[in-house]
Amino acid sequence: GEFDVSEDxxxxVVAGAHRQNVFPxxxxxxxxxxxxxPIFKKEYVIxxxxxxKSRWVSERETL
Structure with missing residues (x-):
């Protein structure tokens, strides 16, 4: 599907008794x-x- 730039x-979600246990x-x-x-995005550049202009960018290329 398509998503706007600002969309999550x-x-x-993780839960635990203490932060240090759940952050890892x-x-x-x-x-x-x-x-x-498999994340792909279409990048628009002026x-x-x-x-x-636009091009498809795979998640791996952005690393």
Whole structure:
């Protein structure tokens, strides 16, 4: 589907008795999502002449 720039795409919720116990789990979840989910985006750029150009960018290219 299509999403606006400001839209949230992912929510990760973790729960625990103390922050130090859940932060590593949260970080692992986000890193796994970034590494495994096939994310693609269409990037729009306006050049010096004012012409809008677009290209598809895979998540892997942006790292």
């Amino acid at each position: 795409l992912v929510y990760v 789990v949260l970080e692992e979840a986000v890193e796994r999502y970034k590494g495994e989910a 050049d010096k002449e004012g012409v809008t």
